Amino acid sequence: MSRDLDTDLMSETLKWLEKAEILFGRISPKDNRFAENIAAYLSDSRHFLDNGDLIRAFEAVIWAWAWMEIGKEIGLLVECE
Numbered sequence: 001m002s003r004d005l006d007t008d009l010m011s012e013t014l015k016w017l018e019k020a021e022i023l024f025g026r027i028s029p030k031d032n033r034f035a036e037n038i039a040a041y042l043s044d045s046r047h048f049l050d051n052g053d054l055i056r057a058f059e060a061v062i063w064a065w066a067w068m069e070i071g072k073e074i075g076l077l078v079e080c081e
Helices: 003-025 032-050 054-073
Strands: 027-029 077-079
Touching (some): 003 032, 003 054, 027 032, 027 054
Antiparallel strands (some): 027 077
């Protein structure tokens, strides 16, 4: 990857990971399996970042976000203010 692409991907991953972790902290699960999967994806994203695997780090945070949105949409997760 080019240096600019690395920098952009790192920046975007960190931005969305922070947002995802904040959202995850405001979620009350009705189904713990959803919460466990989200936590795993967030942890994976951090792990991949620590190991310089920027593509997988970004992918993992996107999956975490998707699980949260789907869980809220079908009523298995409730966002608390």
